Amino acid sequence: MTALDAHLLVQRGDFDLDLRLTIAPGEVVALLGPNGAGKTTALRALAGLTPLAAGHVTLGGRDLDRPDRRLWTPPERRPIGVVFQDYLLFPHLSTLDNVAFGPRRHGMPRREARAHAADWLARVGLAAYARRRPRHLSGGQAQRVALARALAVDPTLLLLDEPLAALDARTRLDTRAELHRHLTGHPGATLLVTHDPLDALVLADRLVIVEHGRSVQEGDAATITARPRTDYVARLVGLNLYRGKADGHTVALSDGFELSVAERADGDVFVAFSPSAVALYPDRPDGSPRNTWPATVTGVQRHGDNLRVQLTGPIGAAADVTPLAAAALRLEAGLEVWAAVKAAETRAYPAQ
Amino acid sequence: MRERARVPLALLVPAGLGLAFLVLPLAGLLVRAPWGTLPQRLAEPGVLTALRLSLQTSTIATLFCVVLGVPLAWLLARVPFPGRRLVRALVTVPLVLPPVVGGVALLLVFGRRGLLGSWLDSTFGVTLPFTTTGVVLAEAFVAMPFLVIAVEGALRGADARYEEAAATLGAGRWTTFTHVTLPLVAPGVAAGAVLCWARALGEFGATITFAGNFPGRTQTMPLAVYLALETDLEAAIVLSLILLVVSVTILAALRDKWITSA
Numbered sequence: 110m111t112a113l114d115a116h117l118l119v120q121r122g123d124f125d126l127d128l129r130l131t132i133a134p135g136e137v138v139a140l141l142g143p144n145g146a147g148k149t150t151a152l153r154a155l156a157g158l159t160p161l162a163a164g165h166v167t168l169g170g171r172d173l174d175r176p177d178r179r180l181w182t183p184p185e186r187r188p189i190g191v192v193f194q195d196y197l198l199f200p201h202l203s204t205l206d207n208v209a210f211g212p213r214r215h216g217m218p219r220r221e222a223r224a225h226a227a228d229w230l231a232r233v234g235l236a237a238y239a240r241r242r243p244r245h246l247s248g249g250q251a252q253r254v255a256l257a258r259a260l261a262v263d264p265t266l267l268l269l270d271e272p273l274a275a276l277d278a279r280t281r282l283d284t285r286a287e288l289h290r291h292l293t294g295h296p297g298a299t300l301l302v303t304h305d306p307l308d309a310l311v312l313a314d315r316l317v318i319v320e321h322g323r324s325v326q327e328g329d330a331a332t333i334t335a336r337p338r339t340d341y342v343a344r345l346v347g348l349n350l351y352r353g354k355a356d357g358h359t360v361a362l363s364d365g366f367e368l369s370v371a372e373r374a375d376g377d378v379f380v381a382f383s384p385s386a387v388a389l390y391p392d393r394p395d396g397s398p399r400n401t402w403p404a405t406v407t408g409v410q411r412h413g414d415n416l417r418v419q420l421t422g423p424i425g426a427a428a429d430v431t432p433l434a435a436a437a438l439r440l441e442a443g444l445e446v447w448a449a450v451k452a453a454e455t456r457a458y459p460a461q
Numbered sequence: 462m463r464e465r466a467r468v469p470l471a472l473l474v475p476a477g478l479g480l481a482f483l484v485l486p487l488a489g490l491l492v493r494a495p496w497g498t499l500p501q502r503l504a505e506p507g508v509l510t511a512l513r514l515s516l517q518t519s520t521i522a523t524l525f526c527v528v529l530g531v532p533l534a535w536l537l538a539r540v541p542f543p544g545r546r547l548v549r550a551l552v553t554v555p556l557v558l559p560p561v562v563g564g565v566a567l568l569l570v571f572g573r574r575g576l577l578g579s580w581l582d583s584t585f586g587v588t589l590p591f592t593t594t595g596v597v598l599a600e601a602f603v604a605m606p607f608l609v610i611a612v613e614g615a616l617r618g619a620d621a622r623y624e625e626a627a628a629t630l631g632a633g634r635w636t637t638f639t640h641v642t643l644p645l646v647a648p649g650v651a652a653g654a655v656l657c658w659a660r661a662l663g664e665f666g667a668t669i670t671f672a673g674n675f676p677g678r679t680q681t682m683p684l685a686v687y688l689a690l691e692t693d694l695e696a697a698i699v700l701s702l703i704l705l706v707v708s709v710t711i712l713a714a715l716r717d718k719w720i721t722s723a
Contacts, residue, residue: 158625184628197626201644214631
């Protein structure tokens, strides 16, 4: 059963969005992508704030938007709640009245709406802040009020636009955990728009990666982190990614470089390996069957307890080395080294 | 450091002269005021009548401007329509139009033989020129642009995404306007209304042209000042003093409003 079934076609200047989305009731889907990929446009189109050029939005079996049939439902009549990036809590209303705003507009009597709102504030742990104006709330509190306000009308679809982007790192950690709890409890469908892979991985059941207005990869977190299909995703999950033609245990990349892989593969494939699988040597290593190539260090950055080394050469790659190894190699930009990756450390999977 | 703190004479001298030019006439008014007989002067029935009429008409004119001007400002700020720039320019015309010309124009439309006036007269028996209603009309005509411009500016400054947020919570356009937009721009509406009221209070040219100068009916304070100037200078000074006090009080209130809203 699907709650949301949408095909979003939006034209805006020289940018166009073409995205198909389905979300089941209770499912949390993250729309993950770089800035300018069209994530927020997709969210606005679902909410009815940006018109569709074509396609459809169907929610709970009801058509909300069908440009081909001249059918359009204004935002106020869509059972869709939105948590905006900077929350947009009404500055002239108390926290309680902000949360009661939706229920009131849905015809709930004032007293009842306020009781309902108080209940929601209690659920997000802000019962004591009912009389405060939004400007007297911290970022994390404002985020929770915005969530309560959106959920107080029982939306069939909840949309969250970068819900944690405006928070500092410490608050983000707590709020993410709290948000996860509320999203798990939300019976409707949830679409989360984010450029932060951690938010997506923690909060969502399924990820849809968007680049340039198109979905480039979809799946659960495990699949996407293990088998990235674009450079953007590979960078997000911290893998080296190459595309080439496989013939048995050898994959020929487009620039002619050949990688040996452990699994047999044929045809168009991706090859991925972790930076920690790359070993660096001052001279050409010999021994077990490895992929080796001469490389030049272009940059060294701290990465957790290790150092991440950017390499150019026949193939670009990132390598993680320990500070001890880095010192032994006297690593610095411009240094010529040999890079090696065991075939067993690589993963090859079909590109189709 | 001292070099920087010094203000160039070429700026300081004209600035000082400008200030003196603005302040001296007001000081003159205060110096020449008949302080000794002020209480009796103020108690004269003519003065009180003119003052009451002025306060009444400018207040009603302001209400009229708010009721029509706020929706007009909203339309200009929020709804894109062809010819919007032209409409915006038209709204500001009374601002630059000499008020006397405004009065003549009002006569041509609302006069007894005017475009709308003759119809109003024959259908409803309503006559506008040379009546108190005519005073209100003349003041509103001249003062409305102040309100529209102030409110439109406030609307453009207000974040329209609050209105989108209201829509996603189930509020239609009218409810959004009354429950979100209006409270957000309330300081702007208040500032615009005060400016509008002050302008209406001081209105002279359009009023005397369209409504005439009948004591108790259409003779507002500025008209009374003008009339008194020809017969009784002290009376003119007293009346001017009252208008000055009212204006300064309004200005002070407005400044407070701006400071609190900033």
